[in-house]
Amino acid sequence: MITATGLELRAASRILLADTSVRVQTGDRIAFVGRNGAGKTTTLRVLAGEGKPYSGKVDVTSPLGYLPQDPREGDLNISARDRILSARGLDVLAADLAKVHIEMAELVDGPARDAAINRYGSIEERFSNLGGYAAESEAARISSNLGLPERILNQPMHELSGGQRRRVELSRILFAAADAGDGTMLLLDEPTNHLDHDSIVWLRDFLKSFNGGLVIISHDVELLAAVVNRVWFLDAVRGELDIYNMTWQRYLDARSADEQRRRRERANAEKKASVLFTQAAKMGAKATKAVAAQNMAKRAEKLLAGLDEIRVADKVAKIRFPEPAPCGRTPLAASNLSKAYGSLEIFAGVDLAIDKGSRVVVLGFNGAGKTTLLKVMGGREKPDTGKIEAGFGLKLGYYAQEHETLDPDASVWENIRHAAPDAGAQELRNLLGTFLFKGEQLEQKAGTLSGGEKTRLALAGLVSSAANVLLLDEPTNNLDPASRQQVLDALHSYSGAVVLVTHDAGAVAALEPERVILLPDGTEDHWSDEYLELVELA
Known part of the structure; x- marks a missing residue:
């Protein structure tokens, strides 16, 4: 379980999230949405323990898998396969098995070869206790479904593209989650980036059947519609988290209804406040009614102060590529x-x-x-x-x-x-x-x-x-x-x-x-x- 209490997040002096308490439990599959720059990635990083909040605290009591947007560096000299296997501590044992296997083939001396055979048996026993060859096969299956064939798994990480390294990290996280049981918490930031269509479909099915806790940031609407049962909306205007305990489609309908309600409430309150302010101004001109005028003005201010902020339309970057400089026929x-x-x-x-x-x-x-x-x-x-x-x-x-x-x-x-x-x-x-x-x-x-x-x-x-x-x-x-x-x-x-x-x-x-x-x-x-x-x- 992940529990955040009194969380406040800032970027410089800008408040991204104010005094928020949330919990992620087994069975939660949460879509984390909001405009670009609202603070979703920052929040996920803090929940994963890789960032510090301005105030408040985060407690994690379950195994955690976190996929950031940017690929992790780590040890770029190990193979992609070993990076994935390291999620269950199998990478070192697999390397040791391969090393001793070579020794056994090269040794001619009887006692030395017998010692190597004994070492191989001991290592293989520990390897088997951790899932062994079946786990290797499982890792290869997950990787293949995410667009990482055998030839990629054999390459060192430094030879892979950023997109391939990110798929290795996603494979590693899902490989670990498959072993850790239902208590696992997954925090996934744009997991479909760099995935082809077939891999996205496979990931969608995996997450639909995942029984742990999940918080996912994604612009893939089909994935969200198929997977999530709760939604967090981070309002960049108010710096607040609106929580909807419902499916994606019901959330879309509920959020639209919330916006209409807030506009009606504000319009009615502003109308009443305007009448009170006008009346207070008229009465304030008479000394005998000054106190009553002040009370009316206070009532009007209280009406407006109690309103929720209306979510203004999110601003959008005005993107226009440049007017190209003159060039020859084939630049x-x-x-x-x-x-x-x-x-x-x-x-x-x-x-x-x-x-x-x-x-x-x-x-x-x-x-x-x-x-x-x-x-x-x-x-x-x-x-x-x-x-x-x-x-x-x-x-x-x-x-x-x-x-x-x-x-x-x-x-x-x-x-x-x-x-x-x-x-x-x-x-x-x-x-x-x-x-x-x-x-x-x-x-x-x-x-x-x-x-x-x-x-x-x-x-x-x-x-x-x-x-x-x-x-x-x-x-x-x-x-x-x-x-x-x-x-x-x-x-x-x-x-x-x-x-x-x-x-x-x-x-x-x-x-x-x-x-x-x-x-x-x-x-x-x-x-x-x-x-x-x-x-x-x-």
């Missing part, structure tokens, strides 16, 4: 690109030409190298073979799905200044304002922002450029529906060239692509709507 080209990590070939023989204003989608199953290709095109990684050629007037804008273009230790203001060093200070302040960054938040470190806020800041950096080629890697991840629609509109209206990697079919539809590049083979084809079926699967 970006590549020939014979290949990339491998160790013995694992990611892609090979990729040729492409990004013409002025062209619109290209990169498709391929998870692990096919889509993100790596964009990193190579953007100069973030070097290809093993081939070359990138910058055409006349190229100005490149790169959006990284893991927000690697942001400096987590620098402030919001320092990040935007770095992205647009030649822009005027007031111009940048105005730009940040349209992306909902104002006041003290400009001094907030980028590493403390929520996933949605990081996305907005990274997009603001793109907008501050005059890029004529945009490389966009999952630009709609972490965004609420209104902000996502802004990105889709910006994609549709941008007149420069775009190379897009996404699982979001809506983003592809907004782009109206002309061509598709299929990885890992690098095959190029004219776009057809038949490829739309592959977008969510890839």
